[in-house]
Each structure stands twice: as C-alpha cells, then as structure tokens.
Amino acid sequence: MLYFDHCASTPPYDEVIQTMTEVMRAHYANPSSLHRAGTSAGHLIERSRAVLAEQFRTKKGSWLFTGGGTESNNLAVKGIAKQYAGRGKHLITTRIEHASVYETFGQLEEEGFRVTYLPVSDTGHVRAEQVLEAVTDETVLVSVMHVNNEIGTVQPIAEIGRMLKKRSRAFFHVDAVQSIGKLPVSVEEWGIDLLSGSAHKLRGPKGVGFLYIRDGITLYPLFTGGSQEEGFRAGTQNVPGIVASAKALRMASESMEARGRKLGALKRMLLTEIAEIPELKLNGGEPSAPHIVHFSYPGMKPEVIVHMLEEQGILASTKSACSSKDQKPSRVLLAMGASREHAAGGVRISLGDEHTERDIARLAEALRIAVRQLKPLERGLT
Template sequence: MKDVVYFDHCASTPPYEDVARTVMEVMMKHYANPSSLHGMGVEASKLLDRSRALLAGKLQTSKGGWLFTSGGTESNNLAIKGSVRYYRSRGNHIVTTGIEHASVLEATKQLEAEGFRVTYLPVSPSGHVRVEDVRAALTKETVLVSVMHVNNEIGTVQPIEEIGRLLRDYPKTLFHVDAVQSLGKLPIDIEGWGIDLLSGSAHKLRGTRGVGFLYVREGIGLQPLASGGTHEKGMRAGTENVPSIVASAKAVRLAVEGIPSRAAKTSTLRDKLRAYVETVPELSLNGRAPLAPHIVNFSYPGMKPEVIVHMLEQRGIIASTRSACSSKDNKPSRVLLEIGASPLAAASGIRISFGDEHTEEHVDRLIQALDDVIKQLKPLERST
C-alpha cells in the first residue's frame, strides 16, 4: 500500500535495513548447528557468544546472562513458570498486576491451577501500580513479583526502580520485569534496579520476529518449559536461530544507542497528539504521566474501535486497538477497565505508537484523518 503512515510500532516494527542484511549474510555463511563439535558449529556458537556479550555490554549486565528465546511471550513464560517451579520450596505465592500482558496473566492463571496463589494488584486511575500495594501483598511465601515496565496498551511507566528497592529486603523473592515495550526505548538499569529476570522481544525494537531475550541474574535457576537438549545453559531446549539472533543483537545495539534522540523526538510527537485529543469532546485520553515516549491511547466511547481503525486505514493511517495478541477479541479492554474506564470507553480504545521514522508532518496527517473520521461518525453517536 502506497503513501501509508504506520503507527503500530507496539505491535511490530519495521526492521533496520542493516538487520535484514545481517540475517541473510549469516544465514548463507553460518548455517551449521551451533551445538555441533566441528569447526563450522564452533564458529556458529561463537556468534551466539558475541551476541550475548553485545547485549550484556549495551544493557550493562555483568552479573547475569542472556538467554535467547522465540519472543517476548516465551521469555515471560519461561521467567515466570520456570522460576516459581524451580523455587517452589520457597513458597507458592506470586504477585503481579491486573494490567500485565496476556502472556503474563495467562501464565499465572496456569500456575494457579497447579496450586500457586496469585495476587493481582490493582492500579491507580492514572494506570500505575502503587509500591505500597506491592509491599502490602508480600508474604513469607512470595516467590516472585512480576511487573511490566511499560504497559503495552496505554504506555504508563511503572515504578520498577522503587519496587526493586523494596524487594531488596526480601532476598528470597525474585523480581521479573516484562520490558518488551521499553527495551531499546527507555533507559533500564537492570542490575541497579535489582531486577532478577527481564524479558524483551526483538521485533519490538526493529529486530526480527522469532527472537526473544531473557536476562537471568547470576545464580538463578529456571525449570525449562521444554525438554530435548542442553541449549541455552540447559534452560531452553532447541537449536538457536543464529542468523536472527545475531541480527537482533545488532538491533538492540542500534536501539539502545538511539534512545536519547528517539525518546526526545517521539515525546514531542506524543505530546502533540495528546494535546489534540484533549481538545476533542468525543475523545478521552487513557493513562497519565509518567508515560513512555512512543504510545498514545484514547477512546471514542460508543464507537467500535475496529470501525475507526479501518476508516483511518482508508485515509492512509495504520493504527491499532490494543495488544496485537488481543486485538481480535471483541471484549472491552481489560487494561482500560482496570484504570476505571467505563465499559463503553474500554470497548473503544485506539492505540497510536510511534517510531524513528515519524515526524510532526505525520502527526498532522493523523490529526486530519481523525478529524475526518469523527465528523463522519458523529451523526451516528445517538444511534449506537
């Protein structure tokens, strides 16, 4: 489709050209299995080691290691299920929030069926978990606290540093952070914030699909989700996708190095769009500061979000409704309900997410398209 502006970077990002080239180059040259003992296998294994070292260097992690998975969903599942099953002798209690990604919430629901007890913390109307609520939920049986860094629907930034400081007084409680929407977009001090496990996804930061990252602090054990080999320190069986891993490690480097300039640019675009939404009576903003620089979420209560998305697409604007993993679900957004939105507002959320390529002219075009859509839909309000 020609002349389209893509505002769905939270769902997936266009890969860096250098990343795409790297996949092809490594695929053609280093196709041997990195677990093989021959020279070609050793060379492939060295590429994995260099990729881990690159992640450790750029993300300043010296006291832990990085595992490669198939994506953010697997990283979250391995971090949560793997850790609580491994340390079940410590307790059977998990603390998380009501606005986590489905890959976290569904994992904890499965663990509840195994006998674990899960506390789902509420969030404030602004969309943030309260540190005092985390403290109140902790017990001697709490084996894991899992809180996302940036919410994937409304962009609220959670107080990860403060939660990590709190958990220093609970050495037997592990701290997992879903950083899929913040890795490469916001600064993260993994070791300084006391994070034990951290999940990331390559295709959210202009890497390739099918590659996830999982930081595991030194000394932490995980029960594997799958059996079949000693790959990834025995924690994740399966032959590693060397070409995509090498390319995605490069994407992490490019993304991290570009954080200051990108965050400044996208914050300006975010604020311009939010200022416009605040002037439109039909629309309501979701989430308040602190916010990630690249996400804006608003509702048009009473209107079906898929109608708005398709009308915007007809005008060359690509937007989304919520997490791509849940966008085909017709139910009201669970996240918007958690922050106190009405059922009508929660059922009509629209998410705009920015990337490197966007300019103020692109936002102006989005605003014009929204104006056109609202004018066309407004006469239908009373009949919906």
C-alpha cells in the same frame, strides 16, 4: 501508508536485514555441532550474548535467547514458580500485565498457586508500597511490567526492586518488551532478577526474544530435549535471528536518547490535537513512555475507527496485537476504573523513528474526519 503500530511490531533496520541475510548465507551450521562450521556459528551466538551484557551492563552469562517476548515471559514466570515452589506458592503481579504474563499466572492458579493481582490507579500506575504490602513469607515471585503495552504507563520498577531486595526473598521479574530501546533500563541497579525483551519491538527480526537471569537463579525449563541456553531452553538456536537481534539492540540503544526526545515531542503534539476533539477521551497518565498514545471513543467500536483511519492511509490498532481480535472491553482500562463502554472503545497509536510533525498533523486530521463521519452513527455502531 503511515504506520502507527510500532508497539505491535517495528520495521527492521536495513543493517539488520543485511546482517541476517549474511549470517543465513554463511553460517547455516548447527551451533551445537562439534565441527568447525558449528563452532563458528556458536561463537556468533556468544558474541551476541556479550552485546546484550554490554548494552545492559550485566554479566555475559546471564542472557538467554528465546523465540520471542511471550516465551521469555512464560519461561521467567513458570520457570521460577515451578523451580521454587518448595519455598512457597504465592505470586504477585498486576491487573494490567501483557496477556503472556497475565494468562500465565492464570494457568499457575489452576495448578494450585495463589496469585495476588495488584490494582492500579485511574492513570494506570501501581504503587511500590502496594507490592510490599502484598508480600508474604511464601511469596516467590513478583512480576511487574516496565511500560504497559496498551496505554504506555511507566511503572516504578527501580523503587519496587530496591524495596523487595531489602524486605523479601521473592524474585523480581520485569517485562521490558515495550521499554527497551525507548527508555533506560538498569537491570542490576534496579534489583531485577529476570528481564524479558523482544527483538521485533526494537527494529529487529521477529522470532527472537531474550531473557536476563541473575546469576545463581535456576529455572524449570519449558522445553526439554537439549542442553542449549544453559539447559533452560532446549532447541537449535536461531543463529541469524540472534545475531541480527543483537545488531538491532545495539543500534536502538545508541540512538535511544535522541529517539526519546523526538518521540516525546511528537507525542505531546498528538496529545494536544486529540484533546481538542471532544468525542475522544485520552487514557493513562504520567509517567508514560514517549511512543504510546491511547484514547477511547466511548460508545464506538474501536475497529470501526481503525478501519476508517486505514481508508485514509493510516495504520493504527485497538490494543495489543496479541489481543486485537478479542472483542471484549480492554482489561487494562477496566482495571483503571473505566466504564465498559469506555473500555470497549480504545485505540492505540504507537510512534516510530520515521514519524514527523507532518505525519502527526495528518493523523490528527484523519481523526477529525473519522469522528465527524461517525458522530451521527454512534448508537448504531455500539
């Protein structure tokens, strides 16, 4: 099988699996315990925290470990909104955020917060000026993702961050789950106050996320019952997962430039192949991440295409894994102005380290075969 679903999850590095196994075997004590074994486990967490600070060039004490990217996003958004509601109850985000951000803002609306959802262009980009135009004296949080998890568009995070710091007291949160390890992320230089990441998107283990919090910021905790993670995230830490995640981040960061060049070349090859299949319509535009290609077959259910590709030994997806079972048209494509028919037929291809030009050629041929077989059935499968 050829695995083209790296946005959903990535195969862990062999070294990460080995690290996690070794830590599970040798450091099983609770890191909050006062005895030597607990202290040793706690030291591993702090060393892992230092790895994040080193890789992102931030202060050591600014990183929390969570149970995944979804939790990191929820903690950032709800934590800021509820902690600083006294300053104001206006929040800003975009219409194309990941569900863990988008639906969190929906919950906050139900609790009395006012949310501005910024539109995007037909290529899936938001303008920094739009953010500033939406800011009011009561705005406490702006949340904009770095790389869209569905179509791969890259938002102008640096420009937004710098403009916000000059003209607003609002905190700036960035969901960087799909960009870490693929694109440079300059947390402090870009004026980011909170940044979310997830280990299993960069060849680490599932069940571990991380959240950068700029010094001086306090969050309203989602979980209570312990003083772990500076009191912002109660619960016994996942020591093996945290250590393995730090290992994965270091390895992904060290190979990021080479990965970007390789995946960028493969992506350009795939875009050329898809452009030559008239039934398929490419979605998104530049700037975009090097590992994501998204297209639609208007009038065709995307799960039909995905299953036909699987029959040919290729694994792809329709949209984000968190929403893949949702039969509704893509919220992201609708926000870009696509018709419901176009938005309902999207397929995502996400590339990884193991892919080669030969794999891209095989994928392109599989797409041609699928389209030839589906063309006569278009109306019956809509």
